[in-house]
Amino acid sequence: MRRRIGLIGAVAVLAAAGCTAGPPAGGGAPVSSPQPATASPAAAAHRHQHDAGRAGPADPARSAEPEGALVVHADEQVRTAFGILVEKFEAAYPGTDVLVEFGPSARHAQHIVAGAAVDVLISGDAAATARVVSASGGRPSVIARNPLVIAVARRDGPVHSVADLRRTGVRVAVCAARTRCGDAARSLVDVHPAVTAADGPAAVAAVRAGTADAALVHRTDIVAARADLPAIDFPAAVQHADQYTVVRLGQDDNRTAADAFVAFTHSALAQRVLSDEGFSPAG
Template sequence: MPRPLNRRRAATAVLAAALLAPLAAGCGSGEDTADGGAGSRVRLTVLAASSLSDVFKTAGAAYEKEHPGTKVAFSFAGSQELAAQVRNGAPADALVTADEKTMDGLGADTGKPTVIARNRLVIAVGEGNPEKVRGLGDLAEDGLAVVLAAPEVPVGRYSRQILDKQGIRVKPVSEEPNVRAVLSKVELGEADAGLVYATDADSVPGKVDAVAIPDAQNAVASYPAAALKDSPHGAEAQAFVNWLSGPKAQKILRAAGFQQP
């Protein structure tokens, strides 16, 4: 009697396993995974400088179309804020800053950086330039409300660099945490003028005008990109960084007004 019973139990177990196998095979399909297996989907978190907010949304969509197994999520902030997040261990896969100094300070946390674009500064003024700002020297005029980014922000550092070079002393009415905050102050009429990247001024046509700064008086901003060493998706993060230097991404960056690396 014991043997027939064992055989029946064994047969029941085999039958149950056969019935459950198709269900088990279907579980978890479409979930985020890191191993690249069938049905896997990798989510990359990219920390990026505020001045890349618009162009990277376009670039991210293009990358996802070319790489259907990858989802790219961006977190935009001033480069100094992004650096602090990396040092504090924020979960992320890649980093793009608006200056090489900030990136170089994170050498222990990143792979080898690659400059993907460059930018220049302009003077953002209200639509129609109501205060008739013609150049950097006008920013020192009494009664003109000028806003700059804080000194620790790349665009703030570039701003002071070009002003100091010309011997121009400006007392900003406020110091902002990133370039988009400077642009917003001018756009909303809370400041008469502000120093921003050319691409930022171009991002709000009909709301602000841009007064060009001659090359001899200007500064060139570089945008390095690097994969983060602690990324759980190291290969995919590096692939995205490499793609940013490729023809598709470079075409998108050029169309947005960024200059060649």
């Protein structure tokens, strides 16, 4: 569902954020939960009628300043982070109006390939990204990663590594098949789960409730569940972390604003917000 993110804050918010955030603490350090983003007024929903209300060709005299409507399709996993970032982008560039639609990357790719007028795609699905780049000639760049981790209730518990997940008596929660965290867990770790959860936050909830000793989830799932639990990294998950890619598509309507938005996703401020939501740096 597309929603209109309202204008808040001031340009000074962007200027004040000058430091680059480091990655979330791993190796048993707690993952802290950010404050929930303030809800914004929703725009009237249109079924991919992106051409309505889009900015026309930029006035040459004002082309250096980002302005006008900008259509962004973003993976559901980045909803909270980009709810914050879109507001800050609009505050930095008051002449812009960013329209965001969140949902599965594969669905976004299908719509873009079919001709939906989209300026920027933020995808967490490598196959979907490749499909869009091939069809549109867009320019992709990685802005964040989302590794699988082992969420545990406490540091002095029975689980300290992947090997511990296979020990007799250790109860492991794994997401259901055909979910992003479930497929990642099954591809990286050979375990027999005691709990099969509907999604990542549900697997985390099993650890908090004491029905599981550990859960194989993405780091962002711990943050989404508002759970201050230790997260244990392991090499295979770090090497095969989900990548979140921003793609500047080939639309000509508002290139200046699209280029500015893509650059903004790589800024220190954007990286800090993504880190607060559990994502690891792109590098």
